Amino acid sequence: MKATVAILLLETAFLALGQAAYGSSSVVNTKHNLSVSGPGELKSTVETRVCIFCHTPHHANEDKRLEVNPLWSREASSVTYDPYFSETMQATTKPGQPTGTSRLCLSCHDGSIALGMLKGNYQLPGITSRITPDRSSYIGSDLRNDHPVSFPYDSMLSTKDLELNAPSTLPPEIRLERNTNFVQCTTCHNPHKDPSPPNSKFLVLPNYKNGTQLCIACHNKSGWSANVHSTADATKLDGCEICHKPHGANGVNYAPLLGNRYEYRTQHQYDAGGYSLCLRCHAEADILDPLHPEKTKFPKHYSHxxxxxxxxxxxxxxxxxxxxxAAHAHLVEFSSIFVTSGTYDSVTKSCNVTCHPTTHLTNPKYY
Ligand code: HEC
Ligand code: HEC
Ligand code: HEC
Ligand code: HEC
Ligand code: HEC
Ligand code: HEC
Ligand code: HEC
Known part of the structure; x- marks a missing residue:
């Protein structure tokens, strides 16, 4: 019943309002207009219809793999995806093969199907290209370096993971999949609307070079709002994205989607590459100069x-x-992985800590 209503609404959008009416306020001016009038690089040299690349009022795809089907005109990809995997994810149902609207997006963005190729092997004229791996818009079939999709974000999860807001409190722009509460591509992106390109990326809330409203709509990281990385002029517009990449995260450690290498699990032999996430902004020469330890406010950086x-x-x-x-400034708080117990005072510049395996012989220590 619900499905029928949705299809009727969609048909109304196409037939009664007409494509131009729906499109003129939205898709037409975006890179998702793949017709000859589109503003992007990837488009047809002759096709004039805008919606046809994704929708068709007649003969829509009836492939059962498309659980969500807004009169879809394309084939579903038949590639097998590698889903995001992480040991720290709390969600009981882990992301598996993408479902719902994510499959619709991936029918272009995994790069396996030509942009003008519709259901039944029908090729729209003037466009034979695919999204190729050299383009930043290529997501591919390896989703291990992309924000997890196709898993439920329900109140059970937010109760378990204290740093996630309850789904009932999310702003209206954020859309979880109806009935399932799944996070999908369309939770963060609206394929019909790109408010201010080039950085808005069809996002439902601004995130990149624009403040980090999208991430913090769901993630509620304690301490974040007062953290210098979220308040300093140099970093506040990128926020979470100074360290995390929602797509195309660093190859060495896909989880948790860091943009560069960052070793944090063990005590280990130093190599600068292991901290490139931070050293990109905090130069090694400033904080880890053995000859001039006074260059940093913590002269014991090198020895530690x-x-x-x-x-x-x-x-x-x-x-x-x-x-x-005042006594807890400078983003310092000890990790229980390395420190059994400890206090830090930035006013007296002292630490009183028991570390393992090396324990301070005298406490407090001053620097
Ligand atoms: C690049 C692909 C793409 C193009 C082009 C596109 N759409 Fe969509 N459209 C989608 C996707 C994906 C969905 C389903 C996901 C969603 O809920 O946003 C959708 C859903 C819809 C819906 C269902 C209601 C809704 O918003 O959820 C309507 C109506 C619609 N599109 C109309 C249009 C019209 C009219 C055009 C042409 C002006 C158009 N679309 C162009 C991808 C596209
Ligand atoms: C019909 C094919 C098609 C479908 C379906 C499609 N896209 Fe795209 N999308 C494109 C093309 C082509 C571009 C431009 C890529 C380029 O220039 O490299 C693009 C660009 C984008 C961009 C980057 C915009 C920018 O300014 O760089 C985002 C984000 C995006 N799509 C998200 C989505 C999401 C999310 C969905 C599903 C809801 C989706 N797309 C469905 C073809 C598609
Ligand atoms: C949790 C939110 C979230 C989800 C879920 C998500 N994205 Fe994104 N996506 C982003 C953000 C944020 C950006 C902008 C990144 C930037 O420019 O730094 C982005 C950027 C993109 C881009 C443009 C990349 C570029 O550099 O041009 C594409 C294409 C894209 N997303 C497609 C998808 C597809 C397809 C899915 C589903 C498989 C998806 N996204 C799921 C948040 C999300
Ligand atoms: C729609 C809500 C939503 C938005 C928006 C969102 N996330 Fe998430 N994110 C989630 C949920 C839910 C999980 C799964 C958490 C879990 O299972 O522990 C998750 C997982 C993650 C993970 C993996 C966690 C792990 O333990 O491996 C990272 C990293 C992450 N998000 C970063 C981001 C960043 C950065 C942004 C902004 C670009 C963002 N998220 C936007 C809901 C969201
Ligand atoms: C200075 C770099 C940095 C910034 C900025 C940052 N993160 Fe992280 N994030 C990390 C590192 C490193 C880890 C892995 C170690 C850990 O959990 O502390 C991580 C882990 C995570 C995880 C998975 C584990 C967990 O704690 O749930 C999520 C989700 C996450 N970050 C989301 C965010 C969000 C959302 C923002 C912005 C509000 C953000 N991060 C800002 C570096 C950063
Ligand atoms: C043993 C503890 C410890 C370790 C390990 C440590 N720091 Fe620090 N760091 C501190 C303390 C304490 C301060 C604050 C000193 C003050 O201002 O009172 C500090 C200050 C800083 C500052 C502020 C600016 C400056 O020049 O002092 C930066 C940046 C910094 N640390 C980066 C790093 C990076 C990057 C790493 C890893 C490569 C690291 N720290 C490892 C304890 C540590
Ligand atoms: C995109 C650049 C960027 C990245 C990446 C970055 N920082 Fe920062 N960091 C800043 C800026 C800007 C400040 C504030 C101005 C300053 O003190 O230099 C800052 C401040 C700090 C401070 C000092 C806080 C204070 O109150 O004195 C510490 C400690 C710190 N960062 C540690 C880190 C660590 C650890 C990482 C890696 C996990 C990291 N930063 C990644 C740009 C960055």
Whole structure:
């Protein structure tokens, strides 16, 4: 019943309003207009219809793999995807093969089907290209470096993961899949609307070079709002994306979608590449110069990080500190992975800590 109503509504949009009426306020001016009038590089040299690349009022695809089917004109891809995998994800149902609207997006963005290829092997004229791996818009079939999709974001999950907002409190722009509460591509992107290209990327809330409203609509990282990375002029517009990439995260550690290498699990032999996530902005020459330790406000950086091999996270939490006062400044809070117990005071410049395996012989230590 519901499905019938949706299809009727969609037919109304096409037939009664007409394509131009629906499109003129939206798709036409975006890279999703693949007709000859489109603004992007990838488009047909002759086809004039805008919606036809994705929808058709007649003979829509009836492939059962398309569980969500807004009169879809394209084939479903038949590639097998590698879903996002992470040991820290709390969701009970882990992302598997993409479902719902994510499959519709991937029918172009996985690069396996030509842009003008419709159901039944019908090729629209003047456009034979696919989205190729050299383009930043290529998502491919390896989804291990992309934000997880096609899994439920329900109140059970937000109760379990204390740093996620309850789904009932999400702003109206964020759309979880009806009935299933799944996160899909369309939760973050609206394929019909790209408010201010080139950085708006069809996002439902601004995120990149525009403040990080999208990520924090769902993720509620304690300490984040007071964290210098979310307030400093140099970093506030990119927010979470100074470290995380929702797509195309660094190849060495896909989870949790970091943009560069960052070793944080073990004490280990120092190599600068292992901290390139931070050293991209905080130059190695400034914080880890053995001859001029006074260049950094913590002159013991070299001995801890290089000589003893402690990772940054032993002292600097990724998302902010839990206590915010003068004595807890500079984004310092010890990690329980490396420190059994400890306090830090940025006013007296002292640490009182028991670390493993190396324990301070005298406490407090001053720097
Ligand atoms: C690049 C692909 C693409 C193009 C081009 C496109 N759409 Fe869509 N459209 C989608 C996807 C994907 C969905 C389903 C996902 C969703 O809920 O947003 C959809 C859903 C819809 C719906 C269902 C209601 C809704 O918003 O969920 C309507 C109506 C619609 N499109 C109309 C149009 C019209 C009219 C055009 C041409 C002016 C058009 N679309 C062009 C991809 C496209
Ligand atoms: C009919 C094919 C097609 C479908 C279906 C499609 N896209 Fe696209 N999309 C494109 C093309 C082509 C581009 C431009 C790519 C380029 O220039 O490299 C694009 C660009 C984008 C961009 C980048 C915009 C920019 O400014 O760089 C985003 C984000 C995007 N699509 C998301 C989606 C999402 C999400 C869906 C599903 C809801 C979707 N697309 C469905 C073909 C498609
Ligand atoms: C949790 C939110 C989220 C989800 C889910 C999501 N994206 Fe994105 N996507 C983003 C953000 C944020 C950006 C902008 C990244 C940037 O420019 O730094 C983006 C960018 C893109 C781009 C443009 C990349 C570029 O550099 O031009 C494409 C294409 C894209 N997404 C497609 C998809 C597809 C397809 C899916 C589903 C498989 C999807 N997205 C799911 C948040 C999301
Ligand atoms: C629609 C809500 C929503 C939005 C918007 C969103 N996320 Fe997520 N994100 C989730 C959910 C739900 C999970 C799964 C959490 C879990 O299972 O523990 C997740 C998982 C993740 C993970 C993987 C966690 C792990 O333990 O491996 C990262 C990293 C992440 N998100 C970063 C981001 C970033 C960065 C942004 C902004 C570009 C963003 N998210 C936007 C809902 C969202
Ligand atoms: C300074 C770099 C940095 C910034 C900025 C940052 N993160 Fe992270 N994030 C990390 C690192 C490193 C990890 C893995 C270690 C850890 O969990 O602390 C991580 C882990 C995560 C995880 C998975 C584990 C968990 O804690 O749930 C999620 C989800 C996440 N970040 C989301 C976000 C969001 C949302 C933002 C913006 C509000 C953000 N991050 C900003 C570096 C950063
Ligand atoms: C043993 C603990 C410890 C480790 C490990 C550590 N830091 Fe620090 N760091 C500190 C303390 C304490 C301060 C604050 C000093 C003050 O201002 O009182 C600090 C300050 C900083 C500052 C502020 C600016 C400056 O020049 O002092 C930056 C940036 C910084 N650390 C980056 C890093 C990076 C990147 C790593 C990993 C390569 C790292 N730290 C590893 C303890 C540590
Ligand atoms: C995109 C650039 C960028 C990245 C990446 C980055 N930072 Fe920062 N960081 C800044 C800026 C800007 C500031 C604030 C101005 C300053 O003190 O230099 C800052 C401040 C800090 C401070 C000092 C806080 C204070 O109050 O004195 C610490 C500690 C720090 N960052 C650690 C890290 C660590 C650890 C990483 C990697 C996980 C990292 N940063 C990644 C740009 C960055």
């Amino acid at each position: 990080v290089v000589t003893q091999g402690y990772p940054c996270i032993a002292c600097h939490p990724s998302h902010g500190v839990t206590i915010n006062d």
